[in-house]
Amino acid sequence: MNPVAGSFAQRLLDWFDHGGRHDLPWQHPRTPYRVWLAEIMLQQTQVKTVTPYFERFVAAFPTLPDLAAASLDDVLAQWSGLGYYARARNLHTSARLCCELHWGELPRDFAALVALPGIGRSTAGAILAQAWGERFPILDGNVKRVLARYHGISGWPNLPAVEKQLWMLAEAHLPASRMADYTQAQMDFGATLCTRQNPACMLCVMNTDCIALRDGRVEELPTARPGKPLPERTALVLFAQNADGEILLQRRPPTGIWASLWSLPEAETHEQARSWFALHLHGDYDQAEALAEIPHVFSHYRLRMHPLHWQALVARDVVRDNADLRWVPRAALATLGLPAPIRKLLGE
DNA sequence: AAAACGGGGTA
DNA sequence: TACCCAGTTTT
Structure with a gap:
């Protein structure tokens, strides 16, 4: 087998060309500001929910300096209903920081991005990969699920030891090029094909290599979060x-x-x-x-x-x-x- | 009512 | 590294 054509990344990219999402609002145009905003909105929220919020938000604040100049009240009004409001406050603070420190633009630098509130390792990687094609891994819930199944990894993915292993695998799979597409492909694949319940293993481009599928453990991976009663x-x-x-x-x-x-x-x-x-x-x-x-x-x-x-x-x-x-x-x-x-x- | 989605901040 | 914080939608 051709080791490149058969690689995890190459198969994902081939799948993405016909099976991925190519009409998301933040892809047209795919500017750093719009990618950043989308990634923050998508952190705890599904694409379907985010889409109308994203469109209203960029209409209200078309550029990063527009967002920085807005009042927090106006930003929260746009965010109202999306939840996890710390994201909106951090976004607003970060926009102002970018105006003070980076000439009104999002920095094209991993450390500078992570230094902004609301941006962690995964979000910084997603922004750099999608906005600039830079070679950084992401590890959101979709990617965690795909990697846990593909490699047959047990343990709740947020456990530090498990997460560390998943980051190493995410890094090891990075392709040499097409980073923007690859990043989107991972999210689309997890969200639409390798879903939590009823994944479409019959249609999966990885189904000859997936350890969870081979071992009949697709339904039990990734390991569920340890349950605890809510006060x-x-x-x-x-x-x-x-x-x-x-x-x-x-x-x-x-x-x-x-x-x-x-x-x-x-x-x-x-x-x-x-x-x-x-x-x-x-x-x-x-x-x-x-x-x-x-x-x-x-x-x-x-x-x-x-x-x-x-x-x-x-x-x-x-x-x-x-x-x-x-x-x-x-x-x-x-x-x-x-x-x-x-x-x-x-x-x- | 329960499950699913789900990453960042701080000590 | 361990632990804390944080909403809404879907099933």
Whole structure:
């Protein structure tokens, strides 16, 4: 067998030419800024979800300096609903750093990229390979799954020892050229063919070499994350409206869950909620209408939100002077970064 | 209700 | 290196 034509990378590239995705919005045009933005959005999110966000985001901020010049609020508004909002904050910070340190461009240098917040080894490699054709490996969840199966590697891929081995294999498979295509090919292959469930092994271009397939272990590789029960928390959310139907929103603190997003004021107990109400609003706390519980699952705990609703309330003076607390008309909700379940509750 | 997708930051 | 942090969609 021809050792080049038969190599892992060559087969993947041959497959990519007909089976890969060639019409993703960040491929046309494939600029460093657009590749970077796409890679950040794709970090924890699938292509199908990302695509409309990407198109809206580049329309709002067409260039890196545009993004740097925007307010964090405007950036979070574009990101609202995508989740993992630290990505948006890091993106914004990184854009400003690029303007200070790199003449308004993304650096074409691995160490300089990794020095930017939100860019780790895999994302830096993906950017360099796709934007410039440079020879760096990536190791996202798709690649981890493909390599774990192809090489028959057991153990949860995020275990340091397993991950180290996977990085070495990813590096060893790099082709001599076509790095942009190869990088996209790996992601497409994992996302569409070597999927977690029901992979298309019959159609797979590697199916003569895949160790997991040979050993009948495709379904059990990669090894699942060790399970652990999620802790549960509850919260009261205060949904206050004034006589004009405007909603009282509060900016969340800059760290923690939903950092810097706008949301409904939150309290742990009725006692806390009652005193917050008394401090900020006129009216009767006990007139609240209890709305249906909103269950929400984060990756590390489960949150059960209990909304309390009041209409035609009047705010105390403190609200007027508070930059992080304001009445928002329904029509303005689209311009703010809101957590997805809160946006849904408010009827958007 | 559970599973899937899934990388970065920091001590 | 070990451990911590972090949302939404799909099944």
